[in-house]
Amino acid sequence: MATVTYKEATRVYPGADHAAVDKLNLEIGDGEFMVLVGPSGCGKSTSLRMLAGLEEINSGSVWIGDRDVTDLPPKDRDIAMVFQNYALYPHMTVADNMGFALKMKGVNKDEREKRVLEAAKLLGLEDLLARKPKNLSGGQRQRVAMGRAIVRDPQVFLMDEPLSNLDAKLRVQTRTQIAALQTRLGVTTVYVTHDQVEAMTMGDRVAVMKDGVLQQVDRPLALYDTPKNIFVAGFIGSPAMNLMPGTIVDGGVRVTDHVVPVAREVLDRAQSADLVVGIRPESFEVSPTGEGIAMKISAVEETGADSYLYGTLGNQDPATLGDEVQQVVARVTTRTPPQRGDTIRLHVDPANLHVFDKISSLRIS
Amino acid sequence: MPRFLSAKPDARLIPLPWSTPLSQWPAEHLVALPRGISRHVVRFITVGDGVFAAKEVNQELALREYRLLHDLMRLHTPAVEPVAVVSGRVDDAGEPLDSILLTKHLDFSLPYRSLFSPGVRHDTVIRLLDAMVVLLARLHLLGFMWGDVSLSNILFRRDAGSFAAYLVDAETGELHDRLSDGQRAHDLGIARINIFGDFCDLEAGGLLDESLDPLNLVDTIEARYQELWKELTGIEEFSGSELYRIESRVRRLNALGFDIAELDIQTSPDGQRITIQPKVVDAGHHSRRLMRLTGLDTEENQARRLLNDLDTYRARTNQQHVDEAVVAHEWLTECFEPVVNMVPADLADKRDPAQVYHEVLDYRWYMSQREKREVPLTEAMRGYIKDVLRNLPDEVMSRAALVQVQNGDTRQLANPYDPSMGFATDEEEPAVHDPWEEAAQDVDISSLDHFDIDALRAKKG
Numbered sequence: 001m002a003t004v005t006y007k008e009a010t011r012v013y014p015g016a017d018h019a020a021v022d023k024l025n026l027e028i029g030d031g032e033f034m035v036l037v038g039p040s041g042c043g044k045s046t047s048l049r050m051l052a053g054l055e056e057i058n059s060g061s062v063w064i065g066d067r068d069v070t071d072l073p074p075k076d077r078d079i080a081m082v083f084q085n086y087a088l089y090p091h092m093t094v095a096d097n098m099g100f101a102l103k104m105k106g107v108n109k110d111e112r113e114k115r116v117l118e119a120a121k122l123l124g125l126e127d128l129l130a131r132k133p134k135n136l137s138g139g140q141r142q143r144v145a146m147g148r149a150i151v152r153d154p155q156v157f158l159m160d161e162p163l164s165n166l167d168a169k170l171r172v173q174t175r176t177q178i179a180a181l182q183t184r185l186g187v188t189t190v191y192v193t194h195d196q197v198e199a200m201t202m203g204d205r206v207a208v209m210k211d212g213v214l215q216q217v218d219r220p221l222a223l224y225d226t227p228k229n230i231f232v233a234g235f236i237g238s239p240a241m242n243l244m245p246g247t248i249v250d251g252g253v254r255v256t257d258h259v260v261p262v263a264r265e266v267l268d269r270a271q272s273a274d275l276v277v278g279i280r281p282e283s284f285e286v287s288p289t290g291e292g293i294a295m296k297i298s299a300v301e302e303t304g305a306d307s308y309l310y311g312t313l314g315n316q317d318p319a320t321l322g323d324e325v326q327q328v329v330a331r332v333t334t335r336t337p338p339q340r341g342d343t344i345r346l347h348v349d350p351a352n353l354h355v356f357d358k359i360s361s362l363r364i365s
Numbered sequence: 366m367p368r369f370l371s372a373k374p375d376a377r378l379i380p381l382p383w384s385t386p387l388s389q390w391p392a393e394h395l396v397a398l399p400r401g402i403s404r405h406v407v408r409f410i411t412v413g414d415g416v417f418a419a420k421e422v423n424q425e426l427a428l429r430e431y432r433l434l435h436d437l438m439r440l441h442t443p444a445v446e447p448v449a450v451v452s453g454r455v456d457d458a459g460e461p462l463d464s465i466l467l468t469k470h471l472d473f474s475l476p477y478r479s480l481f482s483p484g485v486r487h488d489t490v491i492r493l494l495d496a497m498v499v500l501l502a503r504l505h506l507l508g509f510m511w512g513d514v515s516l517s518n519i520l521f522r523r524d525a526g527s528f529a530a531y532l533v534d535a536e537t538g539e540l541h542d543r544l545s546d547g548q549r550a551h552d553l554g555i556a557r558i559n560i561f562g563d564f565c566d567l568e569a570g571g572l573l574d575e576s577l578d579p580l581n582l583v584d585t586i587e588a589r590y591q592e593l594w595k596e597l598t599g600i601e602e603f604s605g606s607e608l609y610r611i612e613s614r615v616r617r618l619n620a621l622g623f624d625i626a627e628l629d630i631q632t633s634p635d636g637q638r639i640t641i642q643p644k645v646v647d648a649g650h651h652s653r654r655l656m657r658l659t660g661l662d663t664e665e666n667q668a669r670r671l672l673n674d675l676d677t678y679r680a681r682t683n684q685q686h687v688d689e690a691v692v693a694h695e696w697l698t699e700c701f702e703p704v705v706n707m708v709p710a711d712l713a714d715k716r717d718p719a720q721v722y723h724e725v726l727d728y729r730w731y732m733s734q735r736e737k738r739e740v741p742l743t744e745a746m747r748g749y750i751k752d753v754l755r756n757l758p759d760e761v762m763s764r765a766a767l768v769q770v771q772n773g774d775t776r777q778l779a780n781p782y783d784p785s786m787g788f789a790t791d792e793e794e795p796a797v798h799d800p801w802e803e804a805a806q807d808v809d810i811s812s813l814d815h816f817d818i819d820a821l822r823a824k825k826g
Contacts, residue, residue: 013542014542014543015542052547052551053547053550053551054510054545054547054548054551055545055547055548056545056547073546073547073550074547074550074551074554075550075554086404087402087403087404087515087517087785088402088785089402089562089563089565089566089569090402090566090570090784090785090786090787091566091567091569091570091572091787091788092562092565092566092569096565096569100561100562100565101558101561101562103561103565104557104558104561104579104580104583123801124799124800124801127797127798127799128797128799131794132787132791133787134779134786134787134791135793135794137802139801139802139805140799140801140802141404143801164423164425164426165405165422165423165426165536167423167463168810168813169805169808169810171813172808172809172810172812172813173805173808176808177801196816197812197813197814197815197816200816200821201812201816201821220821221821221822224818224821237818238814238815238816282818
């Protein structure tokens with residue numbers, strides 16, 4: 001097991017006008033499950049491949065433990081890429097399907113059997129070891145594939161969108177299993193996904209990337225509760241955080257025709273009077289007083305005790321919004337949810353406000 | 366209603382039972398052709414006189430692979446031809462089904478599962494491995510990282526006395542401007558593991574010749590790849606008095622079937638040392654030349670053989686002073702076409718025309734040796750049809766339900782359409798209690814696109 005460290009690691013593709021990964025600094029702890037997440041083209045896969053040795057590093061370095069691996073070929077890095085291929089061999093037993101790569105590496109039979117048995121115990125496959133894969137379910141096949149990587153006993157597991165070709169059920173199932181297994185194995189793992197739900201539910205920590213630049217790295221809840229900038233605020237969360245234009249006025253920030261109270265010392269950090277106010281859907285309450293941010297409801301979705309209200313900001317100020325219609329989502333708990341077509345007022349606890357400077361995009365609250 | 370994405374739409378595909386999961390398609394649409402193992406459901410389907418490989422996979426992957434195969438085709442890579450992506454499928458209950466990627470069946474292709482079978486000759490094995498190595502090097506020269514090199518993802522075609530390898534699955538592939546050494550090493554590492562697994566599987570099923578050792582086979586692949594890569598791209602340094610080495614490098618590459626499009630030549634300031642390095646190398650040296658001269662589209666070694674015959678014809682007819690293209694046209698109408706046109710219609714599926722011509726040349730040579738006389742081509746062809754061609758199995762589409770194992774026995778596949786299911790005689794085993802499977806039954810797929818922040822807080826708290 002080992003730590004993984006990126007030090008100012010940069011990758012520029014020939015002919016590109018900006019770096020695919022720009023001065024990445026990231027420390028991944030021994031045994032940590034780190035998820036790299038971001039939209040397509042953000043540099044997450046490139047970062048993983050720099051660690052795997054597939055991408056050249058133009059400047060900076062990558063370390064596994066106390067070894068600088070920047071110039072080492074992939075096979076000398078003691079890493080395992082998981083799920084490159086899970087086609088199982090029909091004439092080989094489950095045990096051989098898991099252990100054949102060790103045989104190629106010259107690992108002796110006793111050691112092979114020991115490692116396969118250990119992995120099988122972890123994966124609940126002990127009773128299937130002597131069988132042929134013919135009758136295995138999709139989930140069992142996935143576990144055999146995981147076993148192939150586990151028996152190699154690498155210092156670091158690398159996973160690049162490993163669930164992308166699975167159906168919905170197998171995806172949820174395997175997601176849970178990978179996270180649980182990683183905890184039990186305690187092997188440092190770097191996992192790449194474009195899916196923030198996967199990132200938030202699986203990672204010990206999550207590194208959010210955009211345009212080759214690391215935006216924020218933190219525990220999932222910290223990312224959710226204190227996003228460092230507008231991008232992270234909008235990217236993490238499902239449904240996404242409502243990000244609304246606001247203007248500094250006496251006593252706080254005006255959003256539409258309503259003034260939300262915000263402390264003076266927060267507002268003093270702003271570079272101009274224009275702000276972006278972020279409110280999570282579940283931070284709203286239907287205002288009992290008729291005071292609050294106006295919302296015109298276009299759809300209501302009831303899910304158990306909660307209702308999701310979808311609509312647009314009411315009483316929009318054309319000066320700040322122009323012709324753009326600001327979409328809003330609110331999750332409210334009420335026995336009698338409002339109806340489609342209603343205009344309601346939403347109240348928010350000032351403690352749950354996220355305030356961002358419009359010029360720098362950075363959080364100021 | 367399903368949607369078809371296709372560059373060359375084929376209306377005959379539209380009425381197929383797209384609302385049925387591919388694994389349950391009625392046999393009337395299927396044909397049991399040999400193929401490798403696959404993680405997805407794959408079937409060969411027949412429509413009129415066409416045969417297509419169909420792979421059921423999610424829409425994103427299907428579209429990606431379709432486009433990648435098109436790119437490979439544009440780059441003249443030996444790969445299967447993409448036909449269409451069928452998406453938006455729903456079953457009779459209205460539940461969505463995965464998309465289907467359709468590719469054209471490669472005529473006269475031979476799957477690896479029958480090629481390494483008991484009784485195979487050692488030099489045949491080496492030729493198969495070489496064909497694989499050439500394919501991998503060609504792909505790497507183009508900047509294509511395969512990501513899943515395996516025998517299951519390769520088909521072979523006869524190529525004169527050798528084989529030509531074709532890529533049949535590009536699902537994990539990536540096309541880059543150029544590959545780093547790390548990417549090539551990674552691809553080669555995957556090739557080693559996967560191909561070792563493929564050979565071990567054949568061995569476990571009694572399908573591998575006993576004299577073949579899986580580890581030795583993959584070591585050979587790696588060594589031959591490194592050797593070829595060095596020849597294709599390596600820097601060579603020599604003294605200024607050895608300029609002939611430039612020409613000999615070009616010749617060596619041509620002999621391997623490659624043309625140099627750009628050769629970087631650098632001279633030291635005093636002119637004493639020269640370094641050369643091929644910068645752009647294109648495969649298909651002989652097949653391109655044959656195509657230019659005759660319009661015939663053949664594999665590389667077939668082209669080499671046919672060009673040799675053309676050169677011999679030119680010498681024999683004393684036409685060295687005549688333009689090569691004119692002689693080539695004459696050779697085509699006087700030699701090649703009369704021979705291949707003699708193949709009876711019922712034997713047309715045995716070998717492709719260029720392969721027939723190559724085999725007839727061989728047949729004639731042995732016949733001339735035996736009878737100590739010059740044997741005319743048409744006479745040799747008649748003998749070849751009677752003695753050889755008539756006795757060969759059909760190869761335009763070889764069948765696979767029965768496979769040959771050790772001791773000359775044959776065994777039946779459990780599912781003739783899917784070799785991933787093993788042999789029919791493999792024992793059915795009783796179900797085992799598997800708590801993981803039971804837990805998986807309760808999976809809530811609503812959590813796929815949505816995370817419950819309250820649950821996350823409770824868990825972490």
